[in-house]
Amino acid sequence: AQSVTQLGSHVSVSEGALVLLRCNYSSSVPPYLFWYVQYPNQGLQLLLKYTTGATLVKGINGFEAEFKKSETSFHLTKPSAHMSDAAEYFCAVSDIGGTSYGKLTFGQGTILTVHP
Amino acid sequence: KAGVTQTPRYLIKTRGQQVTLSCSPISGHRSVSWYQQTPGQGLQFLFEYFSETQRNKGNFPGRFSGRQFSNSRSEMNVSTLELGDSALYLCASSLDPPNTEAFFGQGTRLTVV
Numbered sequence: 001a002q003s004v005t006q007l008g009s010h011v012s013v014s015e016g017a018l019v020l021l022r023c024n025y026s027s028s029v030p031p032y033l034f035w036y037v038q039y040p041n042q043g044l045q046l047l048l049k050y051t052t053g054a055t056l057v058k059g060i061n062g063f064e065a066e067f068k069k070s071e072t073s074f075h076l077t078k079p080s081a082h083m084s085d086a087a088e089y090f091c092a093v094s095d096i097g098g099t100s101y102g103k104l105t106f107g108q109g110t111i112l113t114v115h116p
Numbered sequence: 117k118a119g120v121t122q123t124p125r126y127l128i129k130t131r132g133q134q135v136t137l138s139c140s141p142i143s144g145h146r147s148v149s150w151y152q153q154t155p156g157q158g159l160q161f162l163f164e165y166f167s168e169t170q171r172n173k174g175n176f177p178g179r180f181s182g183r184q185f186s187n188s189r190s191e192m193n194v195s196t197l198e199l200g201d202s203a204l205y206l207c208a209s210s211l212d213p214p215n216t217e218a219f220f221g222q223g224t225r226l227t228v229v
Binding site for chain 1: 147
């Protein structure tokens with residue numbers, strides 16, 4: 001069974017500092033990988049996704065993530081944090097076939113706090 | 117293009133009652149998935165429907181059920197509500213999972229008292 005581990009349930013950074021949110025997955029085959037962001041009382045918004053091809057993926061709002069198969073990781077980064085980045089971030093995986101239609105397996109989430 | 121619409125946004129129900137939640141996907145999307153989000157368990161997959169057929173189901177009791185209509189709108193039903201069913205229920209639609217991304221609605225906040 002797939003699993004996703006997000007290291008650090010809370011991450012705090014200063015405005016303008018580097019944001020690094022860690023995600024490791026466990027899967028028998030390389031899955032599709034996603035990062036979502038959730039603001040309070042809202043649904044999930046897709047930041048970026050990796051399916052195939054280039055392992056460095058750029059997303060919205062200046063975020064990017066790198067798929068490292070050897071490390072089974074998909075860490076999310078942003079060079080310079082902004083106050084509006086404060087939210088909860090979820091890493092998710094999806095099998096590319098079989099009977100896993102529509103099923104995303106999520107990590108436990110990381111709450112990002114940005115200090116002025 | 118309208119996003120995924122979930123109704124109602126908030127619900128308060130009493131233990132033992134049943135509840136129906138509704139989800140209207142993005143136009144053209146034929147896949148609808150449902151998730152339960154709680155502070156303790158996080159985001160957990162309930163089920164997925166595609167062209168009115170349930171293709172995948174998570175590990176939830178039979179009290180949780182769903183269906184999809186010919187216009188791709190979906191409903192989920194929870195019978196005999198328990199306090200532990202209090203959660204944010206999220207619906208997501210996509211064209212052709214997993215090859216296309218899922219777009220989420222704002223969710224229905226269910227409180228069971």
